[in-house]
């Protein structure tokens with residue numbers, strides 16, 4: 001019997017779908033995600049594995065799974081946790097779940113933008129700490145986003161969905177990306193492409209929507225952060241390592257940047273202590289795609305990819321090394 005391993009609890013209908021195809025399905029169901037040793041034991045003898053972004057899929061993982069393994073279906077758009085070359089070398093197909101989570105992630109990015117510019121985190125902490133407050137004309141004033149320019153690093157589906165939200169709030173849209181934003185969005189949103197350095201130095205808000213690759217690791221490094229406009233904001237719903245987190249914390253602590261709202265971290269789930277102490281930072285625990293509808297769609301798509309490969313069909317979302 002072919003075996004499908006799922007490294008994290010997923011919605012029951014997605015599991016039922018995997019079982020319905022006659023495969024043995026093993027789901028990790030501990031209160032915590034499997035640690036490395038548990039993960040390597042769990043995947044032993046699997047024909048297919050559904051993974052999440054905290055599972056490192058490398059030569060060691062593939063070796064532990066063994067020669068039956070045909071497909072690793074990542075339940076995520078990002079796939080920086082997967083060594084695609086190592087998969088290819090063993091003839092293992094790796095897949096992701098694009099096209100089903102861009103709205104959810106843009107919703108969160110836009111929510112973070114409002115939260116940080118309107119100082120929602122500070123207000124919440126103040127109330128919950130039982131500190132006295134009153135409506136005052138100059139109390140806890142944030143900044144308007146209307147008429148400001150958002151600078152998107154990455155203009156794929158998520159960046160474009162973010163641009164749509166920002167445009168609806170009358171922001172101007174600029175972006176830096178390998179490929180121009182797709183039409184008709186680019187024209188509809190009046191989105192202006194520009195070189196990265198110019199974007200970082202000129203926009204009121206920088207929001208990251210790029211995958212993590214060797215080319216985007218620390219794409220917002222100390223040098224670029226130093227060129228940002230005083231009073232600018234940073235939003236990150238991409239991957240933590242796209243930003244030099246410590247350099248960002250310093251720019252926020254010094255007051256040169258007005259604020260940051262982050263959903264992802266360099267050493268997730270660890271967070272740089274320098275960030276934790278700052279009032280002008282909104283911190284979310286990697287919730288970009290975390291709504292029931294989206295996570296269900298992601299799990300279904302990952303299941304579909306795994307089942308396709310097991311049935312000898314091409315995977316709809318096969319990744320190329």
Ligand code: GLV
Pocket residue numbers: 053075076077078079101238288289
């Ligand atoms: C979430 O971070 C994803 O890549 O889907």
Ligand code: GLV
Pocket residue numbers: none
């Ligand atoms: C604010 O609460 C207002 O009424 O202007």
